[in-house]
Amino acid sequence: MTERANAEIALFLKRLQWGLVLAVVFWLLWALGPILTPFVLAALLGWLGDPLVDRLEQRGRSRTVAVTLVFVVMVLLLVLALLILVPMVESQIVTLIDSLPTYREWFLQTALPWVEGRTGISIASWLDPQQLIDLVREHWQQAGGVAATFFGYVQRSGFAFIAWIVNLVLLPILTFYFLRDWDKLVERVAALVPRDHLATVTRLARESNDVLGGFLRGQFMVMLAQGAFYAIGLQAIGLRLGILVGLIAGLISFVPYLGAAVGAVLMLLAAVVQEQGIDWQLLILGGVVFTAGQLLESYVLTPRLVGDRIGLHPVAVIFAVMAGGQLFGFLGMLLALPVAAIANVMISFAQERYRQSRLYAGAPAGLVIGEQVVQTDAARREPPPA
Template sequence: MTLNKKQILTLVLIIGGVMSLVLLFYYVYFAIRSYVFPILTPFIFAIGIAYLVNPLVNLLIKKGMHRIVAIIIIYVSILAVLAFFIIWLIPRLISELNKLTILFPRYVAQIHDFYLNAEQNINNMSLPEGASEIIQNAFKQLNILPQLVEKFQTMLQNLIGGISNFVITFIKGIFNFVMALILSFYFLKDVEKFKAKLVQIVPPKYTKQIFHLFRDINDVLAAFIRGRLTVCLIIGLITFLGLTILGVDFALLFGVIAAVTELIPYFGPIIGSIPPIIVAALQSPWLALKTLVLFVVIQQAEGNIITPKIVGTNVGFHPALVIFVLLVGGQWKGVIGMLLAIPIAAIIKVVLKHIALLMTDRRQEER
C-alpha cells in the first residue's frame, strides 16, 4: 500500500504532535518536580496532618469542646509525643546504631567462620563426586565475606561524606514540618468553610455525586492510612517487647524497623523480620529459632486479629492485585512508591467506580 503526499504529511504531523506532547509532558513534569513540588511540600504535609487529626478534633467537639480548643489540645499532644521521640527514642536508636556499627565486623567474621566450618564439614563427608562438585560450586557462590566488608566500608564512607547533606535535609525537614503544622491548624479551623466553598463551586446537579465520591474516598483512606499507622505502632511495640524478653540485641532498632516495614503489605513483614533473625542466629541458634517463632506468631496475630479489627476490608483488593500494585509502586519510586501505591490505587478504584455509576445513570436517563 502506497501513501500519497497528503497522507504522508498527515502521518508526519501526527507523529510530530505526539512527540511534542511527550516532550511537553516531560518538561512540565520536571518543572513541577524541581520548582513547584518543593513549594507545595508543606501544603501536602499540612493536608495529610489535618486529615489524620480531624477525626480526633471532631471527637472532642462532640464532647462539647470548642473547635479551636480541641485543635490546640491535639497539637499539644502531638508535640508531647514528638518530644518523647526526640528526647527518649532517638538517642537510644543512635546508640544502638553505633553499637551495631562497632559489632558489624565481628558479625561478618562469625558468618565467615560458619561458612568455613560448613565447607569443611561438607568436604569431610563421603558424597558422590557429582554432588560434591555441585556443593563446592554453591559454597563458592555463597562466599559473601568480601562483599560484606566492601559494602560496610562503602556504607561508612557514605555516612561520613553525607553528614553535611543530612544536616541540610534535616533543617529543611524541620522547616517544612513547622510550616505544615501552622498550615494544618488553619485547615482544621476553617474546614467547614472549605466544605461550604466546595458546595458553591460544584454545580448543584453534581453535588450529591461529589459528596458520595469524597465520602467513599475518605472511608477507604481512613481504613488504610489511619488503620495501617495504628497497626504499625502496635506491631513495632510488640516486636520491641518480644525481642527484649528474648534477649535479642538491638530490640528497639528492630522494633522501629518492624513498624516501618509493616506499612508495606506482604513484603514488609518479611523484610522486617530478616535482620533480627540473623542477629539472633549470631547470638545463638536456639535464640534464632525462638525469634523466628515470635515473628510467625506476630504475623498470624496481625493478619487474623489486629488488621481485620483495625483496618477492616474496605480497600477490597485481591492479593494478586496488591502485589502487582506494589511492584509498580516500587518500580516508580522505590520504597516510597510501595508505601504510596495502595492508597493511590484505592483512590483510583473509587473514582472509576463512581464514573461507571455516573455513566450507568446517564444511560438510564437517556432511555
C-alpha cells in the same frame, strides 16, 4: 457539518482541555515537589485530626479551642514517642556499632568463603585494598569525575539539609492552620463543583475519605502494635538487636507479610552473627515471635483496626508508593496512598456504571418504534410460554 460531528468535535476539545490541565498539574507537582512536601504532609495531618476537632466542636468547644487541644495532643504524642524511642534506638545503634567488627569477621571468614565455594566467583580479591588502589590508578580520570560528582552532591546536600530544617519548622505551623481551616477549605472546593454533579462528587468524596481514613488510621495502629510486639518479643528471647529489628519490621508492616519477612531475615542474620553460628533455640524462638505477630495481625489487629471494607490491596499499595516515589520523589510517596484510594473508589464507581449500562445488560427484549414493537434476536430465540 452535521450536528453529530459538531458534538464529537466539542467532546474532543473538552477532553483535550482536561488533558492539558492534568499535564500542567503533573508538571507543577514535579517542579515544586520540595516546596509542596511540607504542605502536603501538613494537609494529611490536618485531615487526620479534623474528625476529632469536629467531635470537640459538637461538645460545645469553639473551633479555635478544639484545634488547639488536638494540636497540643498531637505534639505531646510526638514528643512522648521521641522520648521513648530515641534512647532505645540510640542504645541499639551503639550495640550495632560495637558489633561491626564481629559482623565484618563473620562476613569475611564465614559468609564470603561459603558464597565463593558455591558460586566459584572470587569476591575476596575485590576487597583487597592494594587491588582497589591499583584500580583507582588505572581509571583515575573516571575517578576524578566521580569525585567531582560526589563533592557536587555534598554541596547540594547541604542546601537540601537547610531546606529540610525549614520544612521541619514549617510543618507544625502549617498543620495548625490546616486543622483550623479544614472545613472552610472543603466548603470552598465543594462550591466549585457543578450543581448537577454535586451529589455524585459528594458521594465519591465521602467514599474516598472513608477508604483512605480507615486505611491510614487503622494501618498506623497496626504498625505500632506489631513493631512493639516484635521489639519486646525479640529482646525478651535474647537478641541484642531485637528492638531495632522489631521497629524496622513494624515500620514496613503496612504491606501484609512484608514486615514479618524482612524482620525474619534481619533476625536470622543478627542471631547468626551474635552467636557466631547457628543457635537453633534462638532461631526457633525468633520464628515463634514472628509467627505469633503475623497471626496477631491477621486475626486480631487488621480485622478490628482496619476492617475488610477498605479495599486497598497490598499489591496496589506497593505499586502506588513505588510509582509515586519514582515520579515525584518523597512528595509522590506522600500522595501515593490518597491517589490510590481515590482511584480505587473511581474504579468501583466505573464498574457500577458499567453494570447499569446497555453494553453490560444487553439490548432490551423489544424496541418500540412508534406503536410497533420490534423484537430482538434474543427475544425471538426465547420459546413461547406454555
